[in-house]
Structure formats: structure tokens, C-alpha cells
Amino acid sequence: MKRTVLAMLEQAAEEFKDKPYVCCKGDSGWEAKSFIQVQKEARFFAKALIKRGFARNNTLSILSEGSHGWVTGEFGILYARGISVPLSIKLLPEEIPFRVNHSESKGILVSKNTLEKVLSIREKFENPDLWIIYMDRDPQAVMPLLESYKITLGRNFLPFWDLVEEGRALGKELDDTLKKLEEETEEGDVVTISYTSGTTGNPKGIMLTHLNYYSNCRDSVTLFDVPRNFSTLIILPCDHSFAHTVGIYAGLLRGITLYFVDSRGGGIATLRNIPINLKEANPDFLLTVPALSGNFMKKIIHGVEEKGGLAKFLFTKGIAAGVRYNGNGFNKPSFVTRLFSFLPYKISDAVVFSKVRPTFGNKLKFCVGGGALLDIKQQEFFKALGTPIYQGYGLTEAAPVISSNTPQKHKLGSSGVVAPSVTCKILKSTGEEAKPGETGEIIIQGENVMKGYFKNPEATAETIKEGWLYTGDLGYFDEDGFLVVVGREKALLISEDGEKYSPEEIEEAITNCSDLVHQVMIYCDHKKYTSSLLVLDAEKVKHLISQNNIQESAVLLEAIKTSLDQYKYEKVYKGRFPGNWTPVTFQILQEPFTEQNRMINSSMKMVRYKITETYKDLLEYMYTSEGRGYINPRNQETVKSLFGLEK
Numbered sequence: 001m002k003r004t005v006l007a008m009l010e011q012a013a014e015e016f017k018d019k020p021y022v023c024c025k026g027d028s029g030w031e032a033k034s035f036i037q038v039q040k041e042a043r044f045f046a047k048a049l050i051k052r053g054f055a056r057n058n059t060l061s062i063l064s065e066g067s068h069g070w071v072t073g074e075f076g077i078l079y080a081r082g083i084s085v086p087l088s089i090k091l092l093p094e095e096i097p098f099r100v101n102h103s104e105s106k107g108i109l110v111s112k113n114t115l116e117k118v119l120s121i122r123e124k125f126e127n128p129d130l131w132i133i134y135m136d137r138d139p140q141a142v143m144p145l146l147e148s149y150k151i152t153l154g155r156n157f158l159p160f161w162d163l164v165e166e167g168r169a170l171g172k173e174l175d176d177t178l179k180k181l182e183e184e185t186e187e188g189d190v191v192t193i194s195y196t197s198g199t200t201g202n203p204k205g206i207m208l209t210h211l212n213y214y215s216n217c218r219d220s221v222t223l224f225d226v227p228r229n230f231s232t233l234i235i236l237p238c239d240h241s242f243a244h245t246v247g248i249y250a251g252l253l254r255g256i257t258l259y260f261v262d263s264r265g266g267g268i269a270t271l272r273n274i275p276i277n278l279k280e281a282n283p284d285f286l287l288t289v290p291a292l293s294g295n296f297m298k299k300i301i302h303g304v305e306e307k308g309g310l311a312k313f314l315f316t317k318g319i320a321a322g323v324r325y326n327g328n329g330f331n332k333p334s335f336v337t338r339l340f341s342f343l344p345y346k347i348s349d350a351v352v353f354s355k356v357r358p359t360f361g362n363k364l365k366f367c368v369g370g371g372a373l374l375d376i377k378q379q380e381f382f383k384a385l386g387t388p389i390y391q392g393y394g395l396t397e398a399a400p401v402i403s404s405n406t407p408q409k410h411k412l413g414s415s416g417v418v419a420p421s422v423t424c425k426i427l428k429s430t431g432e433e434a435k436p437g438e439t440g441e442i443i444i445q446g447e448n449v450m451k452g453y454f455k456n457p458e459a460t461a462e463t464i465k466e467g468w469l470y471t472g473d474l475g476y477f478d479e480d481g482f483l484v485v486v487g488r489e490k491a492l493l494i495s496e497d498g499e500k501y502s503p504e505e506i507e508e509a510i511t512n513c514s515d516l517v518h519q520v521m522i523y524c525d526h527k528k529y530t531s532s533l534l535v536l537d538a539e540k541v542k543h544l545i546s547q548n549n550i551q552e553s554a555v556l557l558e559a560i561k562t563s564l565d566q567y568k569y570e571k572v573y574k575g576r577f578p579g580n581w582t583p584v585t586f587q588i589l590q591e592p593f594t595e596q597n598r599m600i601n602s603s604m605k606m607v608r609y610k611i612t613e614t615y616k617d618l619l620e621y622m623y624t625s626e627g628r629g630y631i632n633p634r635n636q637e638t639v640k641s642l643f644g645l646e647k
Contacts, residue, residue, distance in 0.1 A: 002185070002186075002187060002210075003187050003210065003211050003214040003215070004185055004186075004187060004189075004210035004211075004214060005075075005078060005191055005210050005213050005214065005249060006075075006078055006079065006182055006185055006210070007214075008214065008217065008249065008252040008253060009035075009038075009039055009042070009075055009252055010039070011252070012035045012039075012252040012253070012255065013035045013036045013038075013039035013040075015035075015255065016034075016035040016036075016255040017034065017035060017036050018034045018035075018036060019034055019035055019229070019255055019257070020032035020033070020034055020257045021033060021034055021035040021037075021038050021071075021251065021255075021257060021258065022038060022067075022068050022071050022072075022258050022260070023257060023258065023259045023260070023281070024066075024067050024068050024259075024260050024262075025260075025262035025264070025273075025277070025280075030259070030280065030281075031068070032257075033068050033071075033072070035252075035255070038068075038071060038072050038075065039075070041072045041076075041164050041168075042072050042073075042075035042076040042078075042079055043076070043079055043167070043178060044076075044163075044164045044165070044166075044167030044168045044170075045072060045073060045076030045079075045160070045163055045164050045167055046076040046077070046079035046080040046167065046178060047166075047167035047170050047173070047174045047178065048163040048164070048166045048167040048170075049076065049077070049080045049082070049163070050080050050174055050177060050178075051166070051167075051170070051174070052131075054080050054082060054106060055081075055082075056081040056082070056181070057081070057082065057083060057190075058080075058082045058083070058106050059082060059083045059084075059085050059103045059104055059105045059106065059193065060073075060077050060082060060083075060084060060085065060105055060106060060107050060108070060109060060131075060133075061085040061086075061087055061099065061100050061103065061105040061107070061108040061109070062074065062084060062085065062086050062087060062108070062109045062238075062239070063087045063089060063091070063096065063108055063109065063110050063111075063114045063117070063118065064089065064109055064110055064111035064113075064114055064135055064238075065089055065111055065113060065114075065237065065238075065260070065261075065263035065270070066234050066237065066238045066243075066258075066260035066261070066263070067111065067135060067260060067263075069109065069111075069135030069136075069160050069161070070109070070135065070238050070260075071238075071248055071258075072164070073109050073133070073135065073160060074086075074248075078185075078191060079178060079181065079182065080178075080181065081181045081184070081185060081189070083103075083190050083191065083192065083193060084191065084192045084193075085099065085100075085103045085105055085192065085193045085194075085195075085205075086192060086194055086238060086239035086244065087099055087100075087108075087195070087239055088237060088239050088240075089113070089114055089237055089239075090237075090595050092595070092596070092598075093117050093120050093121045094121065096117070096118065096121060097121055097124035097125055098202060098203070099195050099203065099205075100125055100127075100130070101124075101125060101126045101127075102202075102205060102454070102455065103193050103195075103205060103454065104127075105127070105130070106127065106130070106131060107130055107131025107132065107133055107158075108130065108131070108132060108133065109133045109135055109160065110132060110133065110134060110135065111134075111135050111136055111263070112134075112136045112138070112141070112142060112264075113263060113266050113267075115132070115134065115142055115145065116145060118132060119132075119145070119146075119149045119151065122149070129156065130156065131156060131158055132151070132156055132157050132158070133158045133159075133160050133163070134157065134158070134159050134160060135160040135161075137161055139153065139157075139159040139162075185210065186210070187209065187210050187211040187214070188209050188210070188211060188451070189209060189210055190207045190208070190209055190451060191208055191209060191210055191212075191213055192206075192207075192208050192244070193205040193206065193207055193454050194206045194208065194239065194241060194244075194396050196396070197601035197605075197607075204453040204454075204456055204459050205453055205454030205455070205456070206396050206397055206450050206453060206454075207450055207451040207452055207453070207454050208241075208396075208399050208450055208451070209450075209451050211447050212399040212447065212448050212449070212450060212451070213245060213249050213399060214447075215399070215421055215446065215447035215448050216245050216398075216399040216400070216401050216419070216448040217245060217246075217249045217250040217252070217253055218253070218420075218421070219401055219419035219420050219421050219422065219448070220245065220246050220250045220401050220404075220419075221250055221253050221254055222419075222420055223401075223404050223406050223416075223417075223419060223420070224368075224404075224406050224407070225406070225407075225408060226250075226253075226254045226256070227254065228254050228255045229254075229255050229256075229257075230254065230256050230257075230283075230284040230285060231256065231257040231258075231259065231281065231282070231283050231284055232247065232251075232256060232257075232258060232259070232281075232283045232284065232285050232286060232287065233259045233260075233261060233277055233278055233281040233283045233286060234247050234258050234259065234260050234261065234287070235261050235274060235286065235287070235288065235292060236287055236288070236289065236292075236371075240289075240371070241394075241395075241396040241399065241400040242287055242289075242370045242371060242394070242400055242401075243287055245399055245400060245401065246287055246368070246401065247287060259277065259280075259281035259283065261273055261274055261277050262276075262277055275359065278359065278360050278361055279358070279359075279361055281361065282361035282362060282363055283360075283361055283363075283364060284363055284364065284365055285364065285365055285366050285367065285368065286360070286364065286367040286368070287367070287368050287370070288367050288368070288369055288370075288389065289369065289370060289371035289372060289604060290369060290371065290372050290373065290374045290375065290378065290508065291371075291372075291604040293367065293369060293374070293378055293382065293389055294375075294378060294511065294512060296359075297378055297381055297382070297512070300356055300359070300385075303356075304352070304356070311351075311352055314347065314348045314351055314352045315348060315352045315353075315356075317344055317348060318344060318345055318347070318348020318349060318352060318353060318384070319348070319381060319384045319385070321341040321342075321344040321345035321348065321384075322341070322345045322348070322349070322380075322383070322384025322385070323380045323381075323383075323384050323572075324337055324338075324341040324345075325337070325338055325341035325342060325345045325384075326380070326383050326384060326412075328411050328412045328413060329383065329405075329410045329411055329412050330409070330410065330411035330412075330480060330482070331411075331480075345384070349386065353384075353385055353386055356385065357385065357386055357387060360387055364387055365407070366387070366388050366389070366390055366407055367382070367387065367388070367389040367390070368389070368390050368392055368404065369389045369390065369391045369392060370391075370392045370393070370394060370400070370401075371604065371605075372504070372604070372605055373485060373487065373504050373505060373508060374389060374391040374508075375505070375508035375509060375512050376412055376413040376572055377508075377509065377512045377513065377570065377572055377573075378508075378512060379391060379412040379413065380412060380572060383412065388407070388410075390404060390405040390406055390407065390410055390416065391404070391405050391412075391414070391415055391416065392404030392405065392415060392416055393415035393416070393473075393475075393483060393485050395471055395473070396450075397449070397450045397463065397469055397471075398422075398444060398446075398448050398449060398450070398469060398471075399448040399449075399450065401419055401448070402415075402418065402419060402422055402424065402442075402444055402448075402471075402483075403415050403416045403417055403418045403419060403422075403424070403483045404416040404417070404419070405417075405482075411478075411480065411482045413484070414478065414482035414483060414484050415475070415482070415483045415484060415485045416482060416483065417481065417482060417483070418483060419446075419448075421446050421447055421448065422444055422445070422446040422448060423444065423445040423446060424442065424443070424444045424483065425442075425443050425444075425468075426438065426439070426440040426441070426442060426443075426475060426476055426477060427440045427441045427442075427443050427470075428440040429441075434476060434477075436476070436477050436478060436479055436481075437476055437477075437478065437479065438476055439474055439475065439476045439486060440474065440475075440476070441470060441471065441472065441473070441474060441489060442471045442473045442474070442475045442483075442485070443468045443469060443470050443471065444468065444469050444471065445467055445468050445469070449464065449467075449469045450464075450469070452464065472488060472489050472490065473485055473487070473488055473489065474486045474487055474488070474489055474492075474502060486502045486504075486505065487502025487503065487504040487505070488502070488504070491503060491504065491608055493522065493523070493524040493525075493530060493581055494524060494525055494526050495524060495526070495527070495580065496526055496527060496528050498526070501578070501581045503521075503522045503523075503581070505576075505577070506522055506567075506577050506581060506582065506583075507520050507521065507522055509567040509570075509573050509576075509577070510522075510532075510564060510567055512567070513566045513567035513570055513573075514563045514564055514566050514567070515537070515540050515544075515563055515566075516536055516537055516540050516541055516544065516559070516560055516563040516564075517534055517535070517536065517537065517560075517563060517564055518535045518536060518537040518592065519534070519535035519592055519593050519606075520532050520533065520534055520535070520564075520583075521533045521593075521606055521608065521611050522581075522583050523612070523619055523622075524581070527623055528623075529580070529584045529585075529628075530580065530581050530582060530583050530584060531583055531584065531585050531586065531587070531619065531622040531623070532564070532583035532585070532586040532587075533586070533587055533589055533611065533615055533618065533619070534560070534564070534586045534587070534588050534589065535588075535589050535591075535592045535593060536560070536588060536642070538642065538643075541556070541560075541642075541643060542643060544556075544559060545643055545645075550645070551645060551646065551647060552645065552647040553631075553635070553636040553639045553640055553645050553647060554631050554636070554647075556639050556643070556645065557630055557631045557635055557636070557639065558631070560586075560588070560630075561586070561630055564583070564586060565582075568582070584628070585622050585627065585628055585629060585630045586622075586630050586635075587615075587618045587619075587621065587622055587627070587630075587634060587635060587638075588635050588638045588639060588642075589615070589618075589638075590638060590641070590642065593606055593611060597614075598610050599611050599614070618634070621634065
């Protein structure tokens with residue numbers, strides 16, 4: 001059997017047949033499409049595309065939330081031997097044309113939520129005959145919008161499900177063509193062109209092949225020893241390589257049922273629907289990223305704090321006891337530690353944790369974390385709660401899984417063990433391979449390594465050297481063989497004497513431990529000390545002001561500094577971060593880092609160069625005699641403005 005995505009789908013349709021594969025929420029409840037339905041409807045869509053002149057290696061972009069149409073549409077593109085270009089729904093309108101034009105897309109699949117975004121910039125598309133394929137089932141509902149943009153139904157605007165029906169109506173016509181295209185599909189053919197977030201210059205199009213996906217899916221299910229017939233709620237967007245591979249594609253190997261979070265009504269509605277959908281879908285496992293799990297953690301803690309009394313006491317003591325009892329998950333704590341932690345942990349688990357866990361449904365076994373560094377405090381918290389998050393590591397150029405912790409083998413604070421088919425080395429700046437414990441750049445080799453960057457041989461040559469993918473990430477192997485990722489090489493802090501350090505772990509520690517800090521970027525560019533830019537949690541600060549009757553800005557700034565430094569007193573962080581890299585001072589910002597102001601990218605990571613560029617004056621101010629102290633005129637004016645203080 002060829003190692004292709006289509007072979008995986010064909011096998012799943014044969015093996016799992018009528019078992020639900022893709023489930024979406026509609027007006028009448030959850031609507032399921034089976035494995036064989038998705039396969040058949042994908043073929044129908046492929047026929048309709050071919051009938052309209054879609055040919056081998058043609059591309060179609062997808063700008064939509066996860067849905068029946070998303071999954072069916074992409075498989076249809078592959079059956080027609082085309083290439084899918086998944087786009088982030090979080091892209092700003094002006095960011096879309098480059099990706100559509102550069103990929104030479106013949107069309108773009110959209111949802112009701114993304115249609116107007118595409119229509120508003122349609123004049124910037126180089127292809128005058130670009131198809132706009134509408135994936136929701138109510139094309140009549142958007143007719144007034146189409147009329148306002150002078151778009152004609154049936155010419156460039158094509159309802160997706162009408163195309164599926166057109167393909168169905170063709171009967172056996174084009175069956176031989178489809179069969180020939182499938183037989184001719186090679187393992188090295190490109191499946192997707194996935195664009196980077198474009199934090200420096202134009203984004204790069206990552207070409208992933210059938211073999212890349214096939215190999216990485218096999219590795220994923222092997223790492224986790226996933227049984228058949230699990231289910232998951234897909235919270236991450238489908239363009240996210242983690243959800244794409246481990247959800248949509250790996251699901252084919254084990255008959256995993258995918259529930260997509262209800263996105264009707266747009267972004268805010270989607271966020272509100274997550275807790276509702278979790279209980280309805282009742283998943284066996286979840287895929288998450290630190291920003292999402294961190295939000296879950298803070299909401300859980302806030303909910304328990306609001307109850308107060310015995311519940312709060314048992315929860316706090318129980319989490320602490322659970323952390324001691326579990327240790328790092330690999331090296332067991334001493335018998336004495338486990339003995340004295342057992343009773344408070346189990347009492348809290350029975351009385352409090354058992355009531356919190358149903359937030360995620362009643363059969364969740366684990367979560368898998370990817371996308372960025374997952375702070376150890378989060379890992380310890382969810383492990384103690386009984387809903388462990390197993391941190392993994394990867395990047396889209398690697399399809400994306402490189403390593404992961406698993407239920408069978410894990411070590412909190414690490415990124416787990418390297419996937420079976422992947423070879424991983426740590427390369428020091430001297431070019432030598434690092435020994436255990438020595439930090440260097442993570443480089444990998446394997447069938448999961450991308451084909452290259454689309455129409456960008458220079459960038460490809462810089463990233464893939466003699467078959468090795470240079471990740472740009474720093475890490476090391478510990479004494480037990482676990483990979484520990486410490487951060488991006490380009491994001492490093494640099495001291496006055498040239499010493500370097502990754503800021504990401506400190507930033508995660510701050511946001512996880514500080515009640516008042518919502519976002520933080522720490523900074524040091526050849527300076528004597530480290531500084532930080534803070535975005536405050538406005539509601540928490542207002543509550544603090546009210547509770548303590550704070551009237552003076554200086555008093556509030558002292559409280560903010562105390563909250564900022566809270567992580568230093570957590571046992572898990574003691575001695576973890578050298579003092580010269582912890583922030584001495586801070587400046588408070590008036591607005592958060594968001595995707596709209598381009599300070600957060602579509603992967604929910606900070607765009608450091610953009611933040612540094614925007615707040616250059618504030619950063620320089622913190623290295624003046626006045627700005628070195630956090631109780632300074634600029635901070636005082638900011639907190640007065642934000643919170644109405646008079647002094």
C-alpha cells in the first residue's frame with residue numbers, strides 16, 4: 001500500500017465504514033458524517049472540481065472553521081490530485097491576498113463567518129476568476145451580502161454542497177479519471193502548503209507531502225498507543241498543523257470521532273461554546289495549546305476561589321499534595337513524601353476535584369499540549385487535578401510532531417521522548433553534537449521533514465541542510481533521554497557581556513503565578529539588567545483596588561510588583577531562573593497584545609520584533625535613571641488613566 005493520505009482514508013472507509021468520523025453542531029443538534037460518507041462526498045466534490053477544469057497540482061485555499069465541509073473539501077482536493085492551502089481564520093483581511101496569490105489558488109473555500117472578509121479584499125486577488133466556494137448549507141442567507149458586493153451566484157460564488165451534489169449526479173462519469181489520479185498519486189506529492197505566521201517579512205509556504213503526513217500520523221498513534229474508537233473535541237483551528245495531523249489525519253488510523261467546536265456566530269460565540277461542547281461531546285482526549293490550557297486553569301482556580309471556605313481550602317491543599325505525590329511523573333518521590341501526601345490528595349480528589357473534572361466531560365483521559373512551551377506549573381496542576389496534559393514538541397516543517405510525553409512515559413517539564421521514526425540531535429554553536437545536559441539547536445531527520453518552502457529555494461536551503469531540518473529551537477537531552485526545549489534562538493535575551501538566555505519559561509511562570517498580570521514580555525538587549533512590558537488583568541486589578549481601598553498609584557504599583565514576583569516563591573521555580581534574567585522593572589501598557597495589532601500571531605505566540613518596535617521608547621525608558629524604578633511618572637500616569645486613581 002502506498003503511504004498516502006488517500007490510502008489512509010480508503011482504509012478507514014473500509015474498516016470503520018458507518019462509524020461517525022466528523023460531527024458538527026447544527027440547529028437540530030450534533031450532525032455526524034461517517035468515514036464512508038466523507039470518502040464518498042469527497043469523491044463527488046473532486047468530480048465537480050475536475051469538471052470545472054481543476055487539474056493536477058492546482059491549489060485551493062481554505063479559510064474556515066472546522067466543519068464537515070472543511071474535512072470533505074480537503075480530501076476532495078486531494079482526490080483531484082490538487083493541493084490544499086489551509087489558512088488561519090484569524091488572519092486580517094490584508095494578510096489573505098499574499099497567501100492566495102503566492103499559492104496560485106484557483107479558489108478559496110469559506111464559511112459564513114469568513115465570507116465578508118474575503119469579499120472585502122477580492123480586488124487584491126490576482127486571479128480574476130477566483131472561485132469563492134461557500135461551505136455552509138444556507139447560501140440564500142448570504143445573498144444580500146453577495147448583492148452588495150455585486151457577486152453573482154453560480155459564476156464565481158459556488159455553494160460547496162451544490163458541488164457535492166453535482167458530483168453525485170455525474171454517476172459513474174469520471175470514475176476512471178478519479179481512479180487513475182489516485183493510482184498516480186505519489187508519496188512525495190504535496191498535500192498542503194501551510195503558511196508561516198510571517199512575523200518577519202512575507203510568510204513562507206511549508207510544503208508537506210503524503211509521506212510526511214503518513215509517517216507523522218503513524219508516529220503519533222504509536223507514541224500514545226491510541227486504542228480504536230476514541231473521540232475528541234477539536235478546539236484548535238484546522239489550519240493548525242497539530243490539529244490537522246493528530247486530529248483529522250491520525251483519526252483515520254484509529255477510527256477516532258472528531259467533534260468540531262460550534263463556531264456559529266463567530267469568535268466570541270465559539271469561545272462561549274467550548275465548555276458546552278465539552279460536556280456534549282464528552283471526549284476521550286483533547287489537543288490544546290498553552291494559551292488555552294492556561295485560560296482553563298485560571299478559570300478553574302477563579303471558580304473555586306469564588307466558592308471559598310472548605311472547597312477553596314481543600315482544593316489548594318489538594319493540588320499541592322497532588323504535586324508532591326506525583327513528582328515529575330518519571331522519578332517517583334520518596335515513600336515518605338507519597339505517604340504523607342496520599343490522604344490530603346485523595347480527600348481533595350474525592351470531595352473537590354471530582355466535581356471540577358466534569359467540566360471536560362466524564363471520560364477525559366488526557367490532553368496533549370503543543371504549539372509552544374507548556375509551563376511546568378500548568379503540567380503539575382492538571383496532573384494533580386486528574387486531567388493530565390502531556391507536553392509535546394514539534395513544528396509545521398516537521399508535520400509537526402517531533403517528540404511527546406505520553407501516559408505510558410512522561411516527565412513533567414520536558415517535551416517527552418522523540419517519535420519512533422525521527423532522528424534528533426542537539427547541535428552546539430561549534431557544530432559539535434551536544435552531550436546530555438548541554439544546550440544547542442535542535443535538528444531532526446526523518447520522513448516527516450517537509451519537502452521545502454513553496455517557491456522559496458533560498459529559505460529551504462537555509463533550513464534543510466544535508467537532509468537535516470534546523471528547527472531554530474534550543475534544547476537539550478536530559479540524563480533520562482527526555483528532550484527539553486528551552487525556547488527560540490531568535491527570541492533570546494542578551495546581557496551586556498553577550499550571555500544569552502531564553503525568556504519564554506520566565507514569562508510563562510509569571511503569567512501562571514501572577515493574579516494581576518495578563519501578558520508579559522521580558523527584554524534585555526545587551527543591557528545591564530532585564531526589564532518587562534506588562535499587560536494587566538483589568539478586572540483583577542479593579543477588584544484589588546476596591547478590596548484594599550487603594551487610592552495612590554504608588555501603592556498599586558507596589559502591589560503589581562509583588563504580584564509580578566510571585567513566581568519566585570513557588571517551590572517549582574526556586575533556583576530555576578538566574579537572578580540576572582528576572583525583570584528588575586516594568587512598564588504597564590494601555591492595550592493587550594492581540595492579533596488585531598499584530599503583536600500575537602495566528603499560533604497565539606507573541607511577535608517580539610513587533611512589540612519591541614512598537615514600544616521602543618518605553619523599553620529605552622526603563623534603562624534611564626527615572627525608568628529603572630517601577631514607581632515612575634509614566635507608570636503612575638498609566639494606572640491613573642486605566643483605573644481612575646487620583647494620586
